Amino acid sequence: MPKQGSIPSFFLSGRHRQHSLIFTERLLQSMVREKSPLLVFFETHIHLVYSSMVLGADRNDNSLLLDPLNPEEGNAHLVPGHSLFLHGRSSGIETGFRARIRGISEISSGRAILLEFPYETYHCQRRETLRVPLPIDLPPIRISTRSGHQELARLADLGAMGMRLLVGARDENGLPQRAFREDQIVLLPGIDLGTLSLPAMTAKVVHLEQAGFESGLPVLSLGLRFLDLSEEISESLATYVMKKDVERLLMARDEHLA
Known part of the structure; x- marks a missing residue:
């Protein structure tokens, strides 16, 4: 209604x-x-x-x-x-x-x-919601749960308050991935983004869903919210995200005018 x-x-x-x-x-x-x-x-x-x-x-x-x-x-x-x-x-x-x-x-x-x-x-464009895609050629990172489980993850996109990762939807035995759940705490390693380096930190899983296939294999999307960023890193991250968003907009304009 x-x-x-x-x-x-x-x-x-x-x-x-x-x-x-x-x-x-x-x-x-x-x-x-x-x-x-x-x-x-x-x-x-x-x-x-x-x-x-x-x-x-x-x-x-x-x-x-x-x-x-x-x-x-x-x-x-x-x-x-x-x-x-x-x-x-x-x-x-x-x-x-x-x-x-x-x-x-x-x-x-x-x-x-x-x-x-x-x-x-x-x-x-609220700073906490703006997200930008990350280059697909960035190397994967290894994330860990507090129980000691480790998983390779591909960087998908980044925001000032969190990021999205892609992990395999099945474990090494071919069974559905059960190592991650919403509200779970995960450990992230340091991440080199070229013009910005993020330190190792903890994050909470706030969103978990199927995200299609990569190389013929099903993947999961993990939405993470950062938990322990310093004020200095938070400011640098927000600046990085806004700059990349402007670059995307200028690129879209240039492609249209080409």
Whole structure:
């Protein structure tokens, strides 16, 4: 059922306003890949909030496709020319968009809501949630549990407060991996990232899920939160993550202009 609600206050500040259409398209395409839920706010006399999902975005075609509103009665409130505010997450970061309604469109999988490409974008890069992917050629690290179990893990992505690792989903006997569980404490070795070296530290497993296959073998994704970083290392890590995120954005822009 729809619920009463209002647009989160931090989107009402110009501080988080973005002005790059390339950046907006990148955020929307990330939400398509992640299949992240979306809240839809009508900016008229209607004060109900509906849930949806981004199906596609193309700034060159001036289009944004959403799942039909749930429940279906929400579609009756769609008035061409009126604006919607969309609130979701891209890579775990709070993201908001304003876009004008064009109508209902037919696509291969059924009906979809057709909007113009967003004319306003808000992206709240909270330091504790921003993550950047790590180069795939970084050597694996060996992590340990307090019981003494050790496992090789590949570095996947990094944030100011934690990181994500990939480990084999099966143990050396071919049985399902049971060495890790949520809320477990693990020991990390020192990690050399080139321009930043992280010391050995402890971390808590906060997320654990299947993450597809690598080289034909199933892997698990371990989401970790750092527990004992010094203030100096925390500041250096936050700076590293923000710098790498800017580099990614500039690279995406240059690829588009090439």
